[in-house]
Amino acid sequence: MAIGTFGRTAATVFGGLLAWGLALPTASAATISFISNHYSAERFVPHFHYEGPVLQGDADALAEMIDQIVECDVQSLPTEGGNCAVMTMHSPGGNYIEGLKLAQMMRDRAITTVVESWAECYSACAFAFLGGSGYSSQQGIGVYGDRIVEPMGILGFHAPYFASEDLETLVAAHGMDTVLGASREDISLMVQKLVDWNVDPNILGYVVSMGPDESYDVTTGEDYYLTRSHLPPSALGHWIGDKPTAIRNACLRLLAHHKNTYFEAAPDAVGTEFLTDFASNESGQALSGFRMGPDNPLDVTYCALPSDQAWLDGDVDLSLYTAPGVAGAVRPMVTLFHRPDGWSTLGTGGEAARRIFKKGGFNAMFTPPFATIEEDLADAMDYLDFQRFENFNQAAVVDGQLPRPQSDLPLILAGSSYYGDVFDYGSNRVLVHVGNTLLFDRGRALLPGRNVTFDLQSESDLGFVYGGTYPSGRPFLWFSLLAPDESLVALIEIEAHGVPEDAASAIAEQYAIGCGFSFLGQTLTCQ
Numbered sequence: 209m210a211i212g213t214f215g216r217t218a219a220t221v222f223g224g225l226l227a228w229g230l231a232l233p234t235a236s237a238a239t240i241s242f243i244s245n246h247y248s249a250e251r252f253v254p255h256f257h258y259e260g261p262v263l264q265g266d267a268d269a270l271a272e273m274i275d276q277i278v279e280c281d282v283q284s285l286p287t288e289g290g291n292c293a294v295m296t297m298h299s300p301g302g303n304y305i306e307g308l309k310l311a312q313m314m315r316d317r318a319i320t321t322v323v324e325s326w327a328e329c330y331s332a333c334a335f336a337f338l339g340g341s342g343y344s345s346q347q348g349i350g351v352y353g354d355r356i357v358e359p360m361g362i363l364g365f366h367a368p369y370f371a372s373e374d375l376e377t378l379v380a381a382h383g384m385d386t387v388l389g390a391s392r393e394d395i396s397l398m399v400q401k402l403v404d405w406n407v408d409p410n411i412l413g414y415v416v417s418m419g420p421d422e423s424y425d426v427t428t429g430e431d432y433y434l435t436r437s438h439l440p441p442s443a444l445g446h447w448i449g450d451k452p453t454a455i456r457n458a459c460l461r462l463l464a465h466h467k468n469t470y471f472e473a474a475p476d477a478v479g480t481e482f483l484t485d486f487a488s489n490e491s492g493q494a495l496s497g498f499r500m501g502p503d504n505p506l507d508v509t510y511c512a513l514p515s516d517q518a519w520l521d522g523d524v525d526l527s528l529y530t531a532p533g534v535a536g537a538v539r540p541m542v543t544l545f546h547r548p549d550g551w552s553t554l555g556t557g558g559e560a561a562r563r564i565f566k567k568g569g570f571n572a573m574f575t576p577p578f579a580t581i582e583e584d585l586a587d588a589m590d591y592l593d594f595q596r597f598e599n600f601n602q603a604a605v606v607d608g609q610l611p612r613p614q615s616d617l618p619l620i621l622a623g624s625s626y627y628g629d630v631f632d633y634g635s636n637r638v639l640v641h642v643g644n645t646l647l648f649d650r651g652r653a654l655l656p657g658r659n660v661t662f663d664l665q666s667e668s669d670l671g672f673v674y675g676g677t678y679p680s681g682r683p684f685l686w687f688s689l690l691a692p693d694e695s696l697v698a699l700i701e702i703e704a705h706g707v708p709e710d711a712a713s714a715i716a717e718q719y720a721i722g723c724g725f726s727f728l729g730q731t732l733t734c735q
Contacts, residue, residue: 238262238299240270242277244627245639245701247294249595249646250441250568251320252654254278254293258310262302262332267309270295274317277630277637279678279703282318284659287346289551289567291354294320295340301331308401311339315561318343320354322440323361325589330364330423335398337363338405338435342567344560349551352560352567353406357426357437358592359581364423365415365435406562408434410470427580430471432572433461436564439571439581441595444520444548446588447571447581451520452482454574458544459498459511461573462528465554465564466508466542471577478511485515487529490537495529503531508541520574523547546570597627597643604694604728610642613689613698613727617720634717635708639701648690648697655686673722673732675715681707685718691728698727 238260247255254277258270280292295314301307314321314336321340323329329337340355357363399412411434414424426435439447448454459478464471471477479499487495487510497512509531517524527540544554546569554564554573575581593599604611610626619631619638631638641647652672656665664675673687685702702721708714723734 238266238302240266240273241625242273242623242630243296243625244641244643245277246641246643246647246650246699247320247596248592249597249650251291251294252650253280253291255296256293257296257298258333258336259298262299262306262310262336264303264306266303266306267313270310271313271317274319277639278317279680279682280318281659281679282316282343283345285318285343285345287344289342289344289346289349289352290318291320291342292318294322296322296324296327297329297333297337298323298327299329299333301333304332304335304398307332307335308397310336311401311405314339315341315351318351318354320356322356323358323363325358325360327358328362328364330362331366334363334365335401335405338402338407341561344567349560352565353436354567355437356440357432358440359585359589363426363435363437365426366423406436408436410434410468427582428578429457429572429575429581430577432575432581433464433471433577437572438566439575440588440592441568442571442588442591444546444569444571444574446585446591448520448574451518453576454520455482455511455513455518455526456480456498457576458524458526458546458570458573459500459528460577461554462511462526462542462544463500463508466528483510483512484518486510487512487532487538488536489514489527489529490535490539492537495538497526500528505531505533505539510538512538523550544570544573546573594644594646597641597647600644601695604696611694611696611728612642613640613700613725615721615724615726617724633721635705635714636718636721637703637705638721639703641699641701642696643699645690645692645695645697647699648688651686651688651697651699660684671730671732675718677711678703681711683708683711683715683718685715685722687722687732689725689727689730689732691730694728696728698725700725 238258241257243255243257245254246252274293278293282292318341321337337355342352342354402412426432426437456478460471484496485494489495493514495512496515496518497510500508500511503509507530508528510529512529513524513526524546525543527543529538529540532538542555546552548569552566552570617633619633621629622632623630627643628641652667655674660676660678662674662676664673666673671688671690675685677683682704687700689698702718704714723732
């Protein structure tokens with residue numbers, strides 16, 4: 209359903225008074241910030257941050273900021289999938305309809321959504337979070353869900369409501385029947401959109417029953433499964449301990465999916481003994497796993513995977529199997545495909561965005577279903593910090609600030625974060641990102657693969673320079689200044705605001721800007 213045609217809802221009847229946030233005091237609108245031009249090694253795309261109450265107009269403001277900074281053709285993203293940007297979110301909620309608009313905007317632009325550790329995203333924010341998406345140009349995939357909740361982050365849902373201070377006025381002006389009717393319409397719309405954004409239908413009752421002072425929070429392994437949310441990308445070993453127990457945890461998900469119900473917590477839902485090489489599948493592979501019930505060649509008997517995959521250090525094909533039939537082989541009924549370097553999926557059929565499907569591994573599927581994901585994760589969080597270019601020589605940090613590239617040019621500061629700055633100069637925007645040496649490695653590996661035309665490509669162990677034009681005709685100059693002694697790199701990207709009338713002069717101006725920068729003693733070699 210297109211934005212702006214959601215129908216006659218309480219938010220339209222009563223001027224946007226319908227709220228969808230926890231009943232907490234809020235003072236101002238959300239702050240939308242540009243953090244850096246590259247979020248992580250896996251998602252080497254711009255990083256934006258949304259913080260504060262969700263208010264009318266936020267979707268348009270965010271779309272305008274993204275369109276100013278990001279030039280990304282969603283339909284041209286690679287077959288292996290990708291994103292145009294990442295949005296981290298921290299918000300108590302707010303305007304219900306605006307949350308829907310934010311979700312649609314992020315889906316349309318292939319933006320990943322992330323609730324980081326210690327952040328909270330409630331109600332209207334949670335609805336917006338569900339729009340997190342990637343896109344693959346591979347036939348049969350297209351849009352797919354891409355939304356991440358880090359350990360200790362909280363994603364919380366509840367039904368829309370009228371603020372108590374507004375209700376009496378609304379009833380007096382419109383009558384109780386009208387107010388109640390509009391509220392029912394909005395709850396109906398909420399259910400419809402939750403289904404559209406691919407949450408498990410079994411949790412709809414939870415969400416609808418939650419009032420303004422309650423919320424259904426995504427914190428346990430079961431919650432991740434039911435909301436189709438995912439842990440951040442990392443080796444599966446960072447999230448699990450005992451491997452047979454992790455396999456059993458995933459079997460509970462398979463069983464819930466097969467029966468279209470909640471997880472079965474009963475001790476006998478899945479056997480406790482891990483069986484090794486107990487049967488063979490139709491391809492002749494030996495299987496290991498758990499008994500699920502009595503032998504039945506027509507129904508679920510085992511949950512198992514090929515024995516050579518039981519170490520969980522690569523691809524996993526975990527299936528619910530029947531007992532051996534006449535041919536002597538067990539047959540799979542439904543399969544969880546865990547692909548750390550490919551497409552992971554549970555079940556088949558339908559659009560990728562409407563089933564349990566993601567790029568990369570299904571890490572959350574192997575975690576304990578009924579426990580909060582927050583224990584013994586130091587290695588995982590250190591890994592994620594490194595992947596986000598944040599682990600570096602702390603001696604380089606002075607008074608809480610990372611060192612910055614220096615320039616004698618009169619650059620106009622347009623925005624700043626811990627990791628970088630955005631400047632305007634003439635007809636160009638200058639984006640500076642400081643990080644560890646992984647930022648250098650990923651820049652040298654990934655920037656040449658962008659959908660652009662290159663006129664200059666120069667690389668060495670100490671740096672790189674790339675210059676050319678976007679498909680729109682906008683010129684750019686990207687280069688690195690590597691300071692090996694400090695284990696730091698500055699990635700500087702100079703991009704024209706628009707298509708210049710005189711391309712040669714615009715390119716010359718970009719070179720002049722680049723040659724004016726230095727970083728911890730490193731400069732470009734300019735002639």
